[in-house]
Amino acid sequence: MDLLQLRYFQTVARFEHISRAAQELRVAQPSLSRTIARLESELGSPLFDRQGRRIRLNPYGAMFLRHVERALSELDDGCRAVREARDTGLGRVSVASETLLTITHILGSFRAGHPRADVRLFQSTAQEMDRRLRTREVDFCVASQPLTGTNLESVELAREEVLLAVPPGHRLEARESVTIPEIADEPFVTTRPGHWQRALLDRLFAAEGLTPLLSCEGDEPGASQDMISAGLGIGLIPEISRQVGTETQVPVAWVHVDAPDCERVLTLVWSRDGYLSEAALKFREFITSKPFMSHRRPAARGEASLAPS
Numbered sequence: 537m538d539l540l541q542l543r544y545f546q547t548v549a550r551f552e553h554i555s556r557a558a559q560e561l562r563v564a565q566p567s568l569s570r571t572i573a574r575l576e577s578e579l580g581s582p583l584f585d586r587q588g589r590r591i592r593l594n595p596y597g598a599m600f601l602r603h604v605e606r607a608l609s610e611l612d613d614g615c616r617a618v619r620e621a622r623d624t625g626l627g628r629v630s631v632a633s634e635t636l637l638t639i640t641h642i643l644g645s646f647r648a649g650h651p652r653a654d655v656r657l658f659q660s661t662a663q664e665m666d667r668r669l670r671t672r673e674v675d676f677c678v679a680s681q682p683l684t685g686t687n688l689e690s691v692e693l694a695r696e697e698v699l700l701a702v703p704p705g706h707r708l709e710a711r712e713s714v715t716i717p718e719i720a721d722e723p724f725v726t727t728r729p730g731h732w733q734r735a736l737l738d739r740l741f742a743a744e745g746l747t748p749l750l751s752c753e754g755d756e757p758g759a760s761q762d763m764i765s766a767g768l769g770i771g772l773i774p775e776i777s778r779q780v781g782t783e784t785q786v787p788v789a790w791v792h793v794d795a796p797d798c799e800r801v802l803t804l805v806w807s808r809d810g811y812l813s814e815a816a817l818k819f820r821e822f823i824t825s826k827p828f829m830s831h832r833r834p835a836a837r838g839e840a841s842l843a844p845s
Contacts, residue, residue, distance in 0.1 A: 627813030680732035723751030
C-alpha cells in the first residue's frame with residue numbers, strides 16, 4: 537500500500553465514478569481501476585459496490601475513507617508547516633464563503649494589514665464547504681447556514697435581518713412590512729438549492745404550507761439585487777446590502793418580512809484539529825476581534841442609513 541493508492545482511492549470515493557476520478561487525476565481509467573483493485577486486494581475486502589458502470593462506496597470503504605482522510609490531512613499539514621517555516625512570509629490563509637461580496641472587504645482589510653500573508657478565497661455552497669474543510673482545502677468558512685460536518689469549531693460573526701427587496705414602482709414599494717401569504721403569488725429571484733437564500737425562502741414558505749414561485753435561480757447571491765432592480769421579481773436580501781447603500785447603484789425598495797427568524801446568521805467555521813498557519817491564526821483573530829459589520833466600509837453621504845426605516 538502506498539501514498540498514491542490512497543490519494544487515488546480518496547478521489548474515486550469522492551466522485552463515486554471511475555471516469556470522472558481518472559479525469560480529475562489525469563490518469564488513464566484502466567490504470568486507476570487496477571490501482572483500486574490492488575488496494576482492495578491488499579485490504580482483503582471490496583471498498584465499492586459495483587452496479588454495472590456505476591460504483592458506490594460500501595460500508596468498508598466509508599470506514600477506510602475516514603482513516604485515509606485523516607492520514608492524508610496530517611501528511612499535507614506536515615508538508616505545509618515545513619514550507620511555511622522555510623519561507624519568510626506568514627504563510628497562507630484560505631477562506632470559503634457562499635457569496636464573495638460578504639467577505640471581500642474583510643479579506644482586503646486583512647491583506648492590507650498583513651501584506652506578507654498569502655490570501656485565497658473560494659466561493660462554495662454549504663455542502664462544498666463541509667468537503668473543503670474535511671480535505672483541508674480551506675482553513676475557514678464564512679457560512680450563512682449550519683455546517684453538518686463533525687470535528688468543527690465555530691463562532692458567530694453576525695446576525696442580521698433579511699429584508700424583502702422589490703423593484704422601483706412595485707405595488708409593495710411603500711409597505712412597511714408584509715407577511716408570507718401576501719407575497720405567495722409574487723415571482724422570486726433567488727439562488728439554487730444549497731445556498732442560504734434559497735434555504736431561507738423555502739423554510740419561510742414551508743412554515744405557511746406554501747411553495748414559492750420562482751422566476752430566476754442563480755449561483756451568485758450578490759447578483760440577486762441587480763435582477764430584482766431590473767423587474768425580474770422580488771427577493772430576500774440581507775440587511776448588509778442596504779447598510780452599504782447598494783440601492784444608490786442598484787435601486788430597490790426595502791420591506792420588512794413579518795415572519796419568525798427572517799434573518800441570516802454568519803459564522804466562522806474551522807476544523808478543530810486542522811493545522812493553521814500564522815496567517816490563518818492572525819486572520820481568525822482579525823475577523824473575531826471586533827463586530828463583523830464594522831469591517832465593512834461606512835455608507836457615504838447620500839447613501840442609505842444603517843437603520844431600517
